[in-house]
Amino acid sequence: MAQVILKNIVKNYGKLEVVHSINLDVAHNEFVVLVGPSGCGKSTTLRMIAGLESISGGEIIIGDNVVNNLPPRDRNISMVFQNYALYPHMTVRENLGFSLKIAKRDQTEIDKSVDEASKILSLEDYMDRKPGALSGGQRQRVAMGRAIVRHPDVFLFDEPLSNLDAKLRAQMRVEIKKLHQKIQTTIIYVTHDQVEAMTLADRIVIMRDGNIEQQGSPTQVFENPINTFVATFIGSPPMNLLPGRVGKNMLEFSGGLILPIPIDFKDIVKPGQDIILGFRADHIMPVGHDLTIDGDSAMIEMSVGVSEPLGTETLLYTQLAGQEILAKMLRPRIVQDGETLTFNLDLGQCNLFDAVTQRNLR
Amino acid sequence: MIYKKLPQWFLLILPAIIILAAVILIPLLFSLYSSFTSYRLTRPDTLFNWIGTFNYEKAVKSGVFWAAFGRTILFLTIALNLEMFLGLGLALLVSRVTRGQRMLRTIMMFPMMFSPVLVGFQFKFIFNDNVGLVNNALQSLGLSNSAIPWLVDEKLAMFSIIFAEVWMSTSVFAILILAGLFSIPQDPQEAAKVDGCTPWQSFRHITLPFIMPFIFIAMAIRSLDVARAYDIVQVMTNGGPARRTEILWTLIGRTGYVDAKMGYANAMGYVSIFLAIFFTIYFFKKLNAARVELGMAR
Numbered sequence: 001m002a003q004v005i006l007k008n009i010v011k012n013y014g015k016l017e018v019v020h021s022i023n024l025d026v027a028h029n030e031f032v033v034l035v036g037p038s039g040c041g042k043s044t045t046l047r048m049i050a051g052l053e054s055i056s057g058g059e060i061i062i063g064d065n066v067v068n069n070l071p072p073r074d075r076n077i078s079m080v081f082q083n084y085a086l087y088p089h090m091t092v093r094e095n096l097g098f099s100l101k102i103a104k105r106d107q108t109e110i111d112k113s114v115d116e117a118s119k120i121l122s123l124e125d126y127m128d129r130k131p132g133a134l135s136g137g138q139r140q141r142v143a144m145g146r147a148i149v150r151h152p153d154v155f156l157f158d159e160p161l162s163n164l165d166a167k168l169r170a171q172m173r174v175e176i177k178k179l180h181q182k183i184q185t186t187i188i189y190v191t192h193d194q195v196e197a198m199t200l201a202d203r204i205v206i207m208r209d210g211n212i213e214q215q216g217s218p219t220q221v222f223e224n225p226i227n228t229f230v231a232t233f234i235g236s237p238p239m240n241l242l243p244g245r246v247g248k249n250m251l252e253f254s255g256g257l258i259l260p261i262p263i264d265f266k267d268i269v270k271p272g273q274d275i276i277l278g279f280r281a282d283h284i285m286p287v288g289h290d291l292t293i294d295g296d297s298a299m300i301e302m303s304v305g306v307s308e309p310l311g312t313e314t315l316l317y318t319q320l321a322g323q324e325i326l327a328k329m330l331r332p333r334i335v336q337d338g339e340t341l342t343f344n345l346d347l348g349q350c351n352l353f354d355a356v357t358q359r360n361l362r
Numbered sequence: 363m364i365y366k367k368l369p370q371w372f373l374l375i376l377p378a379i380i381i382l383a384a385v386i387l388i389p390l391l392f393s394l395y396s397s398f399t400s401y402r403l404t405r406p407d408t409l410f411n412w413i414g415t416f417n418y419e420k421a422v423k424s425g426v427f428w429a430a431f432g433r434t435i436l437f438l439t440i441a442l443n444l445e446m447f448l449g450l451g452l453a454l455l456v457s458r459v460t461r462g463q464r465m466l467r468t469i470m471m472f473p474m475m476f477s478p479v480l481v482g483f484q485f486k487f488i489f490n491d492n493v494g495l496v497n498n499a500l501q502s503l504g505l506s507n508s509a510i511p512w513l514v515d516e517k518l519a520m521f522s523i524i525f526a527e528v529w530m531s532t533s534v535f536a537i538l539i540l541a542g543l544f545s546i547p548q549d550p551q552e553a554a555k556v557d558g559c560t561p562w563q564s565f566r567h568i569t570l571p572f573i574m575p576f577i578f579i580a581m582a583i584r585s586l587d588v589a590r591a592y593d594i595v596q597v598m599t600n601g602g603p604a605r606r607t608e609i610l611w612t613l614i615g616r617t618g619y620v621d622a623k624m625g626y627a628n629a630m631g632y633v634s635i636f637l638a639i640f641f642t643i644y645f646f647k648k649l650n651a652a653r654v655e656l657g658m659a660r
């Protein structure tokens with residue numbers, strides 16, 4: 001049983017502050033994913049939790065203990081590193097059993113735990129090989145096996161899949177999810193890949209420049225991004241953003257485009273306010289190729305620049321109010337480049353952001 | 363014309379072959395040949411007096427030779443082990459230093475820059491029983507009131523020589539091991555910390571296997587050096603007094619140039635070379651095994 005609590009955690013490298021007083025509560029058994037662009041302080045945060053990096057300010061609590069000054073070995077955590085960090089001079093079996101050997105467990109117990117881990121991760125066939133003789137995916141599994149043999153309170157993953165090819169990555173993603181179901185433990189997982197974050201997380205924590213921008217379930221952050229950064233970072237393709245201004249009971253955009261104010265925002269915006277309208281490709285679709293729209297909608301004519309057929313859907317790259325935007329076509333047909341189509345914009349699914357603060361006005 | 367028939371590649375490397383032959387092969391063959399003669403420097407005509415393996419038999423039967431042989435092995439074993447442990451310690455300390463490390467590394471190399479002859483004279487003075495630094499210091503501090511015969515007593519003289527050797531060459535180990543420490547990837551060490559290792563356990567299970575190849579490279583280089591040691595001993599004690607510190611090459615040097623028995627000296631030299639070859643092969647085997655262990659070689 002272990003929760004992890006970060007209270008006002010700060011990290012300085014010399015004069016440079018790279019993590020600015022972040023707060024995070026991770027419940028027991030929760031799968032939390034820290035996601036953000038590279039250099040935003042995810043690894044640093046994770047390494048502070050692991051005890052590999054000193055803490056410049058604040059408090060980290062694992063279980064019921066403040067661990068600020070405990071070395072990694074006294075925190076009962078396991079970590080999977082981006083480059084696997086296997087011990088090259090040990091066989092897979094020795095790699096897996098190393099932590100137990102260090103903990104002076106007896107050999108029968110070590111063998112049992114190692115066998116168990118090797119079964120969970122299907123490593124039985126490679127037990128006597130050294131890491132140098134394994135493929136990337138196998139090394140990755142050894143790294144995970146090494147983490148699970150100890151039955152730690154908390155698992156820490158630092159971009160564990162970023163060195164794998166796309167197919168293997170998708171496969172390992174599922175395995176990690178299964179692993180979490182099998183061995184109920186708290187997991188803190190770092191990635192810059194929002195797809196991993198969306199698919200794995202119970203809760204997503206989005207970081208930027210050493211701050212936490214937003215946290216919530218994958219659907220929450222997907223549907224209600226707190227600002228334009230989250231809106232464009234989470235979800236693929238990213239949310240379309242159109243800068244404009246509030247007029248009399250309408251939104252005005254460059255090029256003379258006029259749209260109604262989405263109903264949720266009617267009472268929030270003031271005339272003359274600079275805003276950014278945000279909507280996802282799923283909510284702007286050619287008439288006849290869209291899903292049913294419950295509330296208000298707007299019809300817009302646009303000519304398609306490029307189309308990307310993906311099979312069950314086609315992505316359409318178009319221009320609107322001087323901005324490149326992406327629309328989606330379900331039940332696709334072949335679209336000629338330059339063809340003009342009429343699109344339906346689902347206003348009920350739109351977000352409005354303040355142009356100055358970039359924050360969601362909701 | 364003959365050279366027209368020679369292939370071009372051979373013509374191109376011919377100058378190199380000639381030079382190598384002149385500076386390496388011919389002297390080598392000459393000394394090998396002379397070890398089968400009763401060649402004496404004072405009587406050049408003896409160079410053609412073929413006596414077969416007589417010199418070798420004489421060497422193998424000679425108590426003086428085997429005493430020097432044994433002493434060389436002892437010298438080598440003690441000096442190398444001391445240098446290894448001190449060098450390792452020094453490298454570990456220096457690798458922890460964050461400020462001024464570059465300067466420390468340079469200072470560390472100073473002893474290596476001295477000629478062994480100079481080091482020999484320096485320690486000959488330091489350990490001199492009458493005017494030496496050590497005895498003076500001990501006497502002024504009241505720790506001793508007699509003149510300790512540092513370079514005269516058998517054990518003390520051996521100690522003094524080893525001390526000088528270690529002083530001069532520990533940094534060879536330190537520098538090679540330091541290079542090894544710098545080459546260790548960060549990740550496995552962090553993984554070891556997370557896996558529960560104390561600093562000592564990290565060192566024992568992760569750091570040490572990684573620097574083993576470097577230790578063996580240093581061992582191989584230094585065993586060759588020490589098996590051929592000559593100058594320091596020659597200067598400090600001249601193998602004496604009464605052969606108490608006689609090692610192989612002081613014995614060979616004396617036999618060849620002082621006693622002028624060049625043929626015999628060369629024969630002893632060739633027997634001694636096996637010692638150097640043995641240690642070199644031994645440490646290279648170890649080196650390769652350590653590299654295989656790390657998955658660096660097969």
Ligand SMILES: Nc1ncnc2c1ncn2[C@@H]1O[C@H](COP(=O)(O)OP(=O)(O)O)[C@@H](O)[C@H]1O
Binds near residue numbers: 040
């Ligand atoms: N040892 C260090 N010294 C100075 N700056 C560092 C150090 N490690 C990381 N940083 C800086 O801290 C910031 C966050 O790094 P990191 O946590 O590794 O980002 P990421 O989110 O990509 O994992 C980066 O700007 C990086 O340059």
Ligand SMILES: [Mg+2]
Binds near residue numbers: 039042043044159
């Ligand atoms: Mg990182």
